Amino acid sequence: MGTSDAITAEHVVEQHTHHSHKQFYVVWVALLVATGIEVLLAYMQLPAVKMLTILIGLSIVKSALIILWFMHMKFEIPRMRRLMMVSLCVCLLLMCVFFADAFRILALPPK
Amino acid sequence: MADAVLHPTQLQDGYEPSLFSTFSNKIGMWLFILSDSLTFGALLFAYSYSRVSNPAWPTPFTSESIINATIMTGALLTSSLTMVLAVSAASRNDRGWSIKWLLATMFFGALFVVLHIREWLGLIEKGMTPSKNPWGAAQFGGTFFTLTGLHMLHVTIGIVILGIMVLRSTGKKFSANDIEVSGLYWHFVDLVWMFIFPLVYLMSTKIT
Numbered sequence: 001m002g003t004s005d006a007i008t009a010e011h012v013v014e015q016h017t018h019h020s021h022k023q024f025y026v027v028w029v030a031l032l033v034a035t036g037i038e039v040l041l042a043y044m045q046l047p048a049v050k051m052l053t054i055l056i057g058l059s060i061v062k063s064a065l066i067i068l069w070f071m072h073m074k075f076e077i078p079r080m081r082r083l084m085m086v087s088l089c090v091c092l093l094l095m096c097v098f099f100a101d102a103f104r105i106l107a108l109p110p111k
Numbered sequence: 112m113a114d115a116v117l118h119p120t121q122l123q124d125g126y127e128p129s130l131f132s133t134f135s136n137k138i139g140m141w142l143f144i145l146s147d148s149l150t151f152g153a154l155l156f157a158y159s160y161s162r163v164s165n166p167a168w169p170t171p172f173t174s175e176s177i178i179n180a181t182i183m184t185g186a187l188l189t190s191s192l193t194m195v196l197a198v199s200a201a202s203r204n205d206r207g208w209s210i211k212w213l214l215a216t217m218f219f220g221a222l223f224v225v226l227h228i229r230e231w232l233g234l235i236e237k238g239m240t241p242s243k244n245p246w247g248a249a250q251f252g253g254t255f256f257t258l259t260g261l262h263m264l265h266v267t268i269g270i271v272i273l274g275i276m277v278l279r280s281t282g283k284k285f286s287a288n289d290i291e292v293s294g295l296y297w298h299f300v301d302l303v304w305m306f307i308f309p310l311v312y313l314m315s316t317k318i319t
Contacts (some may be wrong), residue, residue, distance in 0.1 A: 021199065028192040032185065035308075039181050042313040055309035062305045070195050070298045072291075080131040084141055091149055095156045105164040 027069045034058050140292045144299045151303045154258045155310060161250040169246030170317045176230060180312045183226045184304065190219035191301045198294045201287040206280055209290060213277050216297065220270045227263050255311060262307060265300045272296065
């Protein structure tokens with residue numbers, strides 16, 4: 001094992017000793033509960049916009065839990081956290097620009 | 112150029128220390144995840160665009176389909192837990208438990224794929240193809256099969272990668288770093304499903 005391998009292996013061990021397995025189980029239960037709420041909402045047959053808002057909100061919370069704990073982003077240095085997450089969010093949000101066109105199609109007169 | 116001179120203590124194996132204080136494989140995987148999330152993001156936006164612009168969007172998912180998709184979601188979430196436990200065991204150099212958790216992750220991943228194929232076959236039996244379906248807007252089949260098919264392909268590739276990790280761990284090529292990097296990929300696949308499940312399945316239910 002080279003020096004850099006040893007250093008990175010130590011880094012991994014260090015990361016994992018910072019948090020116990022209990023945290024992973026808590027996150028897993030939280031994810032299952034959030035999924036249960038989503039399914040319950042589907043059976044309640046809420047109005048589409050209200051349901052979409054709640055579902056997207058829950059999906060973002062679930063994603064944050066997965067990224068922060070399971071993918072260990074919580075334990076990375078702030079520089080990496082900011083660069084990765086900000087660039088991802090900006091790129092995904094830019095795609096929203098196309099929705100204006102989708103709504104325009106709805107307003108078109110029938111052929 | 113004088114400003115670019117490095118002090119010898121800053122060097123590690125002849126290289127500057129990592130900008131992100133971690134190893135290069137992990138940074139590479141994060142960059143791949145960023146690019147792949149844009150691919151899935153584009154497909155999800157395409158699906159949502161089609162849905163918004165088609166008032167007659169099909170709602171084919173009955174209670175049986177929702178129960179099936181919920182079990183699939185549970186399997187994928189549980190596989191993420193077993194994956195993180197595999198990474199944790201590997202970081203302690205505990206090969207035995209690392210391999211066991213990796214095999215458990217592969218099992219839950221395979222369960223997800225099997226249930227998903229069953230779901231697909233059910234829809235195909237009802238007359239759904241990528242170009243037509245018996246319920247309404249024709250775009251539904253194309254966007255549904257592309258989105259869920261690409262995701263299923265990712266899960267299958269993930270199972271293969273984890274299989275390689277198991278084989279390497281039983282031999283002399285055990286590496287905690289490699290298992291951590293493959294774990295990042297696996298969690299990403301789980302993460303994508305957290306958007307597909309509500310947007311594609313739960314928003315298109317037909318529960319009476």
